[in-house]
Amino acid sequence: MVLGMETYFDARFVCRKDELRDLQAAWNKKQRMLGIFVMRSVGTSRLAKEFLASVSGQYDELIYVNLHETSDLAAMYVNICVQLNVSFESHQNDVKLWANMLANAVSTRKTQYVFFFDNGEYFIDKEAETRDSLHNLCVALINQTNIKVILTSTTRFELDSLRRISHVCELQPLKPTATSELLRADAPGLDYGEYLDPIAKLSEGLPLLILMITSELRGDGGIFTPKDMAQLLAEYRLKVLSREFYPEKERVADVYRIFINRLSPVLQRRFLELDYIPSSFTAEEARSLLDYPTEAVVKDQVLVPKLRRHFIT
Structure with a gap:
């Protein structure tokens, strides 16, 4: 069993055939990073685990990192080093050194690795230090020919400089x-x-x-x-x-609360104000309520993020 990752599921996995085919096609095209993004509780982690089980014969070792249970960058790197059986020293003040050390350690091995970063929003939504460090680590890893990366998150996370070798799967609620x-x-x-x-x-x-x-x-x-x-x-x-x-x-209720608390104070306020409207509303009504200059701005900054990230519809 991979460290910290359950390999048995009580509930039967149904549906998601289209998404599994989408991930399989990207995998077959040699895409090096697969990102699965979705609102909370729609099943990103479960889909990723089912997909990894379906391609288990195509990689040698899985490195699983649950970023929800990882307290900081140093803990994340130590976790990875332990799974890779790589000796390490304390380099908390130089995160680039950690990323390069890990990439170099596995680049000389014949092992085919999958790094699975689960619940990425807990690093992506924090201060730039954790978000940028996760970005740098993913770049360092997928530059190695024997490594693929899978990342699940409620917040979209793309490597703009590496779009050619990365793939995005946006998971929607079940039909x-x-x-x-x-x-x-x-x-x-x-x-x-x-x-x-x-x-x-x-x-x-x-x-x-x-x-x-x-x-x-x-x-x-x-x-x-x-x-x-x-x-x-x-x-x-x-x-x-x-x-x-x-x-x-x-x-x-706790899932809702935790999700809302993770949003920025400004976004929380905007969502709360819109939720005071007792029925449906137009973009113009939302613009007027929130005092935005144009409908296009309120759509871009409030309504679209609300539909994509705030699942109390």
Whole structure:
């Protein structure tokens, strides 16, 4: 088992065939970096792991780094050195030296490596020090012919200077048919009746929410019926899916809160102001509310980022 990475999944992996084909095509074209970007809880990590399992015969060693659980740059580099069995000294004040040392250490090996940086937003969204250092490390790694890099993140991260050898996969929420398929697959034998479509719609196509819904429907001998669940989701969605016995990182309310807290204060304020509007609104209404000079500016700086990064729609 790769250090820190689960190799067994309780939930069946369904759908995402198009995305897997997209990643496979990029892999076959010798793209050296694959970036999977998406709003939180749509399944970037799971997709990356499924893809890596599908091409496991095409590389020798996987280096897995969960940037959510990595406290700083030095810890990240030490983690990688340990997995590579590379001796290291303390060079916290010279991150370029770390990147070059790692690249040089593996460049002379015949081993084919995949470096998998998971939850990249925890470094990309921080100060320039961590974002730029991750950028420099990825560049140093993919310049080696025996290394490929996979990065998952809720924040888009591209290496502009290396677009020729990098590939972007933008993951969207599950479509209604795929959502229904996952609901049925994770609660086999359950008769949803007329409530399958309403539950699918209320899950927003987010795999985390879907799996929590099916867990509730299966639990306690089926204390919740599909009819109960449809009503609860419509009226108390955050409360139902954020109960204290769920791990904190899986409680929907906490997922929302952590995601919002990571946004810049300015972006938080803009989103909050838009969420005060009780119904749909036009770009002109958003421009007027936020006091922006033109519709084009409010679309570029607020509405598009909101649609791409803020998943409480």
